[in-house]
Amino acid sequence: MxxxxxxxxxxxxxxxxxxxxxxxxxxxxxARAGATVLxxxxxxxxxxxxxxxxxAEGLPQAAVxxxxxxxxxxxxxxxxxxxxxxxxxxxxxxxxxAGVLGQRAPLETSHWETWQKVMQINVNxxxxxxxxxxxxxxxxxxxxxxxxxxxxxxxxxxxxWGAYAVSKFATEGLMQVLAEEMENTSRIxxxxxxxxxxxxxxxxxxxxxxxxxxxxxxxxxxxxYLYLMSPASVSVHGQALNARDLCxxxxxx
Ligand code: NAP
Numbered sequence: 001m002x003x004x005x006x007x008x009x010x011x012x013x014x015x016x017x018x019x020x021x022x023x024x025x026x027x028x029x030x031a032r033a034g035a036t037v038l039x040x041x042x043x044x045x046x047x048x049x050x051x052x053x054x055x056a057e058g059l060p061q062a063a064v065x066x067x068x069x070x071x072x073x074x075x076x077x078x079x080x081x082x083x084x085x086x087x088x089x090x091x092x093x094x095x096x097x098a099g100v101l102g103q104r105a106p107l108e109t110s111h112w113e114t115w116q117k118v119m120q121i122n123v124n125x126x127x128x129x130x131x132x133x134x135x136x137x138x139x140x141x142x143x144x145x146x147x148x149x150x151x152x153x154x155x156x157x158x159x160x161w162g163a164y165a166v167s168k169f170a171t172e173g174l175m176q177v178l179a180e181e182m183e184n185t186s187r188i189x190x191x192x193x194x195x196x197x198x199x200x201x202x203x204x205x206x207x208x209x210x211x212x213x214x215x216x217x218x219x220x221x222x223x224x225y226l227y228l229m230s231p232a233s234v235s236v237h238g239q240a241l242n243a244r245d246l247c248x249x250x251x252x253x
Contacts, residue, residue, distance in 0.1 A: 007230035009034030012088045014133065016069070016126075017098030019046025021200030022149075024053075025218035026095055026225045031059040033226055038084065038091075040065040041098060063087070069098055069125030070117065081132035090139035093229045096126055096148045096171075101202050102163045115163045122167035127174060134178075137188045143234045147225070148175040148192040150240065155194070172240060179238035189237040191228055195221050196244045223247045 013030045017023035018039035024046075027037045031054045039047045039062050047064040054062045067080055084091065102118035103110060130146065137144040153161040154168020172192055179190040197203060199215040224246035227233050 006034030007226070007232065008092075011035045011092035012038065012090065013093040013095065013229060014038040014040060014065075014084070014091055015095045015097060016040045016129070018050050019043050021202060022195055022198055022218045022221075022225075023095070023097040024050045025222060026097060027062070028053055028057075029222045029226055030093075030095075030229060031062060032057070033230065034060065035092075035229075036060045036088070037062045038065055038088070039063065040067050042066070042068045069121045069129065071125060071128075072120065074128055077128040077132045080129075081136060084133075085136055088136075090141070091133060091136040091144065092140045092142070093145040094130065094133055094137065094147070095225070095229065096130065096146065098126075099149060099167070099202075100164075101205050104160050104164075104206060105162055106160055107162060110162045118163035118167050119170075122164070123170045123174070126171065130174070130178065134188070138186055140187065142187065143231055144186075144188045145229050145233065146175075146178065146188060146190045147228050148172075148190070150175075150192040150194045152194055152196070155240065175240070176238065183237065189234065191233075191236055191238065192240045193224060193228060193246075194240070194242045196242060221247060223250050 008030055013035040015023050015027045015037055018027040019041040027039055027050050031037050039050050041047050044066045051062050051064050099122045100118055103114045148171050150171055151168045153165035154172055157165055175190055175192040182188040182190055197215050199212050199217050203215055221243040224243040227250055
């Protein structure tokens, strides 16, 4: 069991989208907290770069898992879970962070292909992944945590956010259904976290006219990501949370 400085020591945490943006910062944060982090993402080089950052700090050795969540063959998800089981035996946490923005456009003119791609990655791929990771989370020696990544447009619809907004509503649904299923049948807690506007390439794509320097860096919301992944949040379950509010509450404690 970890201490205050390293609350995730001896824990194995999988982070999706760990090669860039919030996922990379979260992976580094979890490693600094003592976790062995499994870095999942589409671009191998980006994952290698996150791996190197973890290595450079002398933190627990990470593992790189190149995987495309656009995959439609369920067997590939089964193989992935088998590989993790073979090497690590179980998981203590999963940060479901990977996602794509797709097209900012009215529904009336949204491209069918883009809609399908966003839904495949943000919803169907996430479902297939978490489905096959649940048995590994059940094997965690103590509590385990699943964090889904939401957005403010996944909690109240907003014009021109199209498939992305709808996929985030679906993510909230996935969280709620899984949370109820895990309640009283496991030690797995399941929540969703809205990072809020954060300085990443997705933010730049969504708000091209904005000065990136005016947007907070991912580092600023890491207390929320760490809290939800660590045993301190063991009684938090089935909630739709905002990272900034959570950070403010943790600061006030
Ligand atoms: P980002 O920098 O664009 O990172 C997205 C990550 O998802 C990348 O590592 C990317 O890796 C991965 N990914 C995308 N498609 C994938 C696929 N098919 N298979 C596997 N991995 C895939 O975005 P971010 O801002 O850090 O976003 C992280 C999460 O926060 C997302 O769920 C996003 O919706 C949410 N969010 C962000 C903001 C914000 O202001 N930044 C606000 C609200 C919510 P590859 O490029 O290698 O595929």
